[in-house]
Amino acid sequence: AQKITQTQPGMFVQEKEAVTLDCTYDTSDPSYGLFWYKQPSSGEMIFLIYQGSYDQQNATEGRYSLNFQKARKSANLVISASQLGDSAMYFCAMRQPNTGFQKLVFGTGTRLLVSP
Amino acid sequence: GAVVSQHPSWVICKSGTSVKIECRSLDFQATTMFWYRQFPKQSLMLMATSNEGSKATYEQGVEKDKFLINHASLTLSTLTVTSAHPEDSSFYICSASSGDEENQPQHFGDGTRLSIL
Numbered sequence: 001a002q003k004i005t006q007t008q009p010g011m012f013v014q015e016k017e018a019v020t021l022d023c024t025y026d027t028s029d030p031s032y033g034l035f036w037y038k039q040p041s042s043g044e045m046i047f048l049i050y051q052g053s054y055d056q057q058n059a060t061e062g063r064y065s066l067n068f069q070k071a072r073k074s075a076n077l078v079i080s081a082s083q084l085g086d087s088a089m090y091f092c093a094m095r096q097p098n099t100g101f102q103k104l105v106f107g108t109g110t111r112l113l114v115s116p
Numbered sequence: 117g118a119v120v121s122q123h124p125s126w127v128i129c130k131s132g133t134s135v136k137i138e139c140r141s142l143d144f145q146a147t148t149m150f151w152y153r154q155f156p157k158q159s160l161m162l163m164a165t166s167n168e169g170s171k172a173t174y175e176q177g178v179e180k181d182k183f184l185i186n187h188a189s190l191t192l193s194t195l196t197v198t199s200a201h202p203e204d205s206s207f208y209i210c211s212a213s214s215g216d217e218e219n220q221p222q223h224f225g226d227g228t229r230l231s232i233l
Contacts, residue, residue, distance in 0.1 A: 031218070033218050033219060035221055035222075042226070043207060043209070043226060043227040044224060044225075044226040044227060045209065045211070046224075047223065047224075050219050052219055091159065091160070102148065102220075102222075104162070104222055106160045107159065108159045
């Protein structure tokens with residue numbers, strides 16, 4: 001079965017510094033997609049970035065980038081130049097391949113706190 | 117684009133009441149919508165997958181008769197928590213995908229905080 005692991009329950013970073021949030025996954029299917037979402041305290045889930053299993057390059061989206069290491073089955077999120085508004089829960093998710101409904105499996109999340 | 121609206125955002129009601137939560141895709145058609153439940157400080161747990169015009173597919177352990185899902189149109193899915201009890205109190209959040217392509221993210225509503233007294 002597909003599984004997502006986020007080993008960091010909480011992370012602290014100072015404003016303007018970079019931070020890496022870890023995510024490892026387990027799947028036997030060669031085709032899959034990896035997503036990162038941000039959940040502020042208000043509860044909404046905000047899509048940040050996507051990495052496809054066949055993508056040759058690491059995904060980037062503004063201050064967000066993915067350190068995708070396929071052989072290690074890791075897809076770590078890098079946030080550069082942290083801002084106070086980045087304080088939130090961050091979830092890594094994998095799209096279950098070969099399911100007709102494109103279900104997502106979520107990790108347990110990492111709470112990021114950005115300090116001034 | 118790809119906005120999902122969820123209503124209501126907060127519900128407080130008495131035990132035994134049935135509560136309906138709506139999930140609408142505002143600017144795209146969603147053949148598939150998803151309903152999640154999230155307990156405090158925990159991850160999202162998929163409850164069911166809702167398909168337009170057909171019965172929902174429930175995850176193992178989710179009571180179909182307790183959580184009724186209807187997906188009557190390509191832009192609307194509803195979750196009804198029937199005869200709600202305090203243990204049903206939780207954060208419920210829906211999502212929809214604007215396409216079946218591999219890289220299409222699920223777009224989430226803002227969630228509904230349900231408190232049963």
